[in-house]
Amino acid sequence: MTLSPQAFAYVSDLVRREAAIVLGPGKEYLVEARLLPLARAAGAADVSAYVSSLQRSGNPTQRMAVVEALTTNETSWFRDGEPFEVFRSTVLPELLSSTPPTRRLNIWSAACSSGQEAYTIAMLLADHGQGRKAEILASDLSTEMLDRTKAGAYSQLEIGRGLPAPMMVKHFRRAGTQWQVSDQLRAMVRTQRINLATPFPPLPVFDVVFLRNVLIYFDAPTKKAILQRVRQVLSPQGYLFLGGAETTLGIDDSWGRTTIGRFTLYRPQAATPGANPPVATAPLTTTVLPPRWAAAAEGR
Amino acid sequence: MTTTLDLQLEDIRVVTDDVWTSFLATYGPLEWSPVTLEEASPTDELVQASVAIHGDWTGTVTLEMAPATAETAARTMLHLDAVEEVDVTDALGELVNMIGGNIKSLLPSGSTLGLPIVIRAPLCTAGASTIEHYRVELTWAGTPIRIRVWSTAR
Amino acid sequence: MRALVIDDSRTMRSLLSRQLVALGYETLQAGNGQEALEVMDQAGADVPVLATVDWNMPVMDGLTFVQRVRTRQEWRSMSLMMVTTEAEYDQIVRALAAGAHEYLIKPFTPEAFSDKLQLLGLLPERAAQ
Numbered sequence: 150m151t152l153s154p155q156a157f158a159y160v161s162d163l164v165r166r167e168a169a170i171v172l173g174p175g176k177e178y179l180v181e182a183r184l185l186p187l188a189r190a191a192g193a194a195d196v197s198a199y200v201s202s203l204q205r206s207g208n209p210t211q212r213m214a215v216v217e218a219l220t221t222n223e224t225s226w227f228r229d230g231e232p233f234e235v236f237r238s239t240v241l242p243e244l245l246s247s248t249p250p251t252r253r254l255n256i257w258s259a260a261c262s263s264g265q266e267a268y269t270i271a272m273l274l275a276d277h278g279q280g281r282k283a284e285i286l287a288s289d290l291s292t293e294m295l296d297r298t299k300a301g302a303y304s305q306l307e308i309g310r311g312l313p314a315p316m317m318v319k320h321f322r323r324a325g326t327q328w329q330v331s332d333q334l335r336a337m338v339r340t341q342r343i344n345l346a347t348p349f350p351p352l353p354v355f356d357v358v359f360l361r362n363v364l365i366y367f368d369a370p371t372k373k374a375i376l377q378r379v380r381q382v383l384s385p386q387g388y389l390f391l392g393g394a395e396t397t398l399g400i401d402d403s404w405g406r407t408t409i410g411r412f413t414l415y416r417p418q419a420a421t422p423g424a425n426p427p428v429a430t431a432p433l434t435t436t437v438l439p440p441r442w443a444a445a446a447e448g449r
Numbered sequence: 450m451t452t453t454l455d456l457q458l459e460d461i462r463v464v465t466d467d468v469w470t471s472f473l474a475t476y477g478p479l480e481w482s483p484v485t486l487e488e489a490s491p492t493d494e495l496v497q498a499s500v501a502i503h504g505d506w507t508g509t510v511t512l513e514m515a516p517a518t519a520e521t522a523a524r525t526m527l528h529l530d531a532v533e534e535v536d537v538t539d540a541l542g543e544l545v546n547m548i549g550g551n552i553k554s555l556l557p558s559g560s561t562l563g564l565p566i567v568i569r570a571p572l573c574t575a576g577a578s579t580i581e582h583y584r585v586e587l588t589w590a591g592t593p594i595r596i597r598v599w600s601t602a603r
Numbered sequence: 604m605r606a607l608v609i610d611d612s613r614t615m616r617s618l619l620s621r622q623l624v625a626l627g628y629e630t631l632q633a634g635n636g637q638e639a640l641e642v643m644d645q646a647g648a649d650v651p652v653l654a655t656v657d658w659n660m661p662v663m664d665g666l667t668f669v670q671r672v673r674t675r676q677e678w679r680s681m682s683l684m685m686v687t688t689e690a691e692y693d694q695i696v697r698a699l700a701a702g703a704h705e706y707l708i709k710p711f712t713p714e715a716f717s718d719k720l721q722l723l724g725l726l727p728e729r730a731a732q
Contacts, residue, residue, distance in 0.1 A: 150473055175625070179714075182474040209636060305551070305690065305708055306467055311718035314699060314706035323692045325555060326463045471710035472618070501682025526614050528621065536614070542678055543612040546659070547709045558693050564611070 153178045156200035160184070160215060167216045167365070183218045187211075211404045225310030226269050231412045232361065232390050237273050238390050239409055242354050245279055247386065252293035254283040254352045256385050257382075259345060260363040261287035263307070264298030270359070271334040288343035294338040300338070301330035333437070345375050362392035369400060380417055389415040452599060454506050454582055456555060459586050465550040465596055468544060469589065473525050476590040485586055489593035490515055498541040498567045500549035504560025507580065508600035510549040512541065516569070518592040538567040548596060604727070606633045609639045609665065610657040610686070612639065615709075618687065619655050622713055626720070627727045628653075636663030638673060643678065646674035650681055653725055656703070658694070666701055673702035680721045686711070 160180050161172040172180065181196050182186035193209075196326045203211050227233055243256055254274070258267040267287035287298045301405065308328045323326045343349060345363065358379055364372045376397055384387060389404070391397070397404040397415050404415045464482075482489060496519040499511040500570045514522070516537075523532045523540035532540075542565035555562050583598040606628045608707045620630040631651060633639035639654065640663075654672070656665040663697060672678050684705040685698045695706050705719045718727040 178475055182470065185474075185478060185675065225714075227722060304463070304467070306470065306710075306712065307707060308713070308720070309711050309715035311715075311722060313722050314703075317706075318692065318696050318699065323554065323690075326460050326551075430680060468710040471712050523614070527617055527664060539612055540614040543614045546612070547688045550659075550709065551690050554690035558691050562688070564659065 152181045153197040156180075156197040158308055159200055159204050159239075160219070163212060164216055166218050172219070180219065184215060185316045187214055187218055200367070201447055215294075218235065226265050226312035227316075229283075229311075229361075229393070231410070233273060233357075234271055235409050235412045235414065236270070236357070236390070237277055240357060240414070241273065241277055242373075245281060250281065252282075254278070254281055254357075255286070255355045256283065257286045257288065257355045257358045257360075257378075258392075259343070259358060259360045261340075262287050263303075264292050264294075264301060265303075265307075265310075267298060267338045268301065268320075268330055268334055268361055268362070271322070271337045272316055273339065275320070283337055284353075286355075287336045287338050287340050289340075290344055292342055295342060299335075299337065299340050301335050302327040303330075304328075345378075346371055348383060349378055354384050355382055355387055356384050357388045357390070358383055359430065361390055361394070363393050364391065364400075370436060373401045376404065380404070383417060385417050391415060450565070450595070452600070454508070454556070456552070456583060456585060456598065458585055459565040460555055461548075461552065461583060461596055462587075462600065464555075465548055465585065467551070472544075473522060473589070474571060475525055475600055476521065479587045479589050482586040482588040482593055484593075485514060486593045486595040488589070492516065493571060496537065496541055496567065498565055500545045500547035500565045501563035501598050502510065502549060502553050502560050503563065504553075505557050506560065506599060506600065508582070510545060510552055510598065511595075511597045513595045514541075515592055515595070518590065518594065521590055521592075522563045541565075541567045552598065604653075604725075605629045605631060605635065605646075605651040607639060607642060607654040609633045609636065609654060609660070609668065611635055611660040612657070615657065615686075619716070622716055625715070634658040636665060636668030637669055638650070650678055652680070653682045653684065653720075653723070655684050655686045655707075658685060658698070659690045666681075667696060668732070669698065669701045669703050673676040682725060684719055686716075686724065703732075 157177050157180055161176070164172055166418055177275050184196045184199060188196045192201035193202060203215065207396060248254070249422045256270055258270060261267050264287055267285045269329070270285050274281070287295070289295050289298070303326055317328070320334055346367065360379060364375065369377065377387060377429070380403060405417055405418045408413045466479055492515050494516060495513045496516055497511055497513045499509050501509050512542050519537050520532060521538040522544065524530065526540045527536055529536070546565045550562050553562050579599040579601060581597055581599050585596040587594045587596070604627065604672070607624050608616050608623070608630055610616045610619070611634050616632045620632060623630050631642050631646070633642050645652070645674060656668055658665040665687065669683055672681065672683065683703045684707060685703045686707045686709060688709040690708045698706055705723055707719050717726055
């Protein structure tokens with residue numbers, strides 16, 4: 150019943166090549182749990198049988214489905230802490246001081262999946278935004294994901310993925326077997342179906358765009374086209390957050406890079422003359438360990 | 450005062466599913482069973498783990514399965530090739546503790562959870578002072594598993 | 604780095620210890636809050652960086668343990684993570700108010716546990732993705 154070593158080797162190799170995500174030894178259960186629904190849907194006897202049939206057929210749609218099952222569900226709140234710490238400590242204070250207090254901040258969570266990133270940003274704005282009006286556009290290709298984002302209800306296992314307990318009790322309430330995000334946060338998030346690979350619908354000018362772990366799914370020309378379209382809707386003083394394994398380098402060279410701690414942010418080139426320009430506020434001093442979110446959330 | 454119990458079978462299923470997904474997914478998921486534990490059980494003895502909930506509603510949550518199934522669960526949770534009776538008892542106790550604790554969180558707040566008790570019993574034991582309210586028949590690793598929620602008669 | 608795993612279930616102690624050891628921790632174990640306090644006293648100046656604390660245990664429950672730890676200045680550096688089946692909103696608030704830093708509801712996946720370690724700054728570098 151357990152996953153065969155051959156099946157695991159094939160899947161981990163596939164995911165490493167397609168999504169730059171390493172599934173080390175001991176992750177067999179993860180592969181098993183995530184691929185079981187696909188194996189079922191395909192009528193395979195078990196996950197190993199499903200994987201070996203995929204290995205034989207090489208069906209690209211199924212391969213992508215496997216990669217997605219092992220990557221896109223990795224939606225977790227602050228687990229991937231660095232981008233959010235950079236947003237809270239550097240980007241947000243900079244935006245608050247450089248824009249008129251009456252102006253609404255516009256932030257885009259692109260390919261939002263079930264909404265964890267959008268609500269994580271909303272929590273940071275609620276706690277550190279000095280009362281500034283803000284809207285987070287959460288977009289996805291899947292209307293099912295948009296509905297989930299709009300609902301803002303998460304299972305116990307989903308809520309367990311890297312949401313600091315002090316923030317959970319501050320922004321969520323229990324509703325049956327689920328945890329419901331507060332109305333305050335829900336009111337900050339707007340959902341819209343957007344296909345990143347085609348021309349965008351009319352959009353506001355964004356101060357920040359989160360486009361994390363999305364480009365990995367596209368080929369080089371599409372990556373370039375997406376980055377160019379994003380630049381058109383991003384304020385010249387705006388910021389682009391990409392995933393840890395992603396870069397604009399060698400794809401679209403009209404972006405400047407700003408390094409804060411170990412994290413790299415991207416800004417439209419004109420706003421950042423020079424190779425590694427200074428940012429307006431002090432950079433992070435700690436680069437080794439992530440912050441104690443508990444302390445941050447309580448303002449201790 | 451005993452308030453009525455307002456649970457959905459689906460809630461019990463979700464709670465149990467989460468426990469299995471977290472600790473026992475290696476042997477595949479839980480499924481609804483079309484037959485009862487009595488019909489499906491290969492033995493006439495069961496391991497029955499129970500945990501009490503005290504509060505506005507007072508009762509018990511039980512988890513039942515054949516000894517061989519309980520052993521598989523314990524081996525999986527402990528990552529061991531062979532387990533002893535004491536391991537099986539402890540593992541089943543922790544499983545029912547997690548199911549009971551999460552069911553408690555669906556009840557009016559202020560209830561408390563007892564410590565788990567695990568026994569080996571013949572099929573179909575029910576105390577004379579208890580009323581069965583909910584029953585979820587499941588299968589896992591090709592064998593039957595049952596969750597029941599009982600209230601203590603006043 | 605040392606971690607203290609407190610749970611009355613041997614299964615849960617073994618599960619948590621196994622994951623902590625895989626992350627490079629040395630683990631101590633205790634079956635209830637009282638035992639845990641004794642382990643802490645024996646450890647002396649070598650205070651564990653982390654305790655995972657079950658709530659419902661015989662002799663001394665986890666909430667009482669957290670309250671006791673918080674009265675001891677020399678144990679201030681230790682991070683306290685409740686790992687419990689107590690899943691109600693009010694209980695989580697109570698535990699945080701008593702001094703717990705994190706709260707993980709059972710059941711949990713191995714990923715959720717390492718996520719919590721990361722939030723506490725206790726996930727060793729090589730294990731962080």
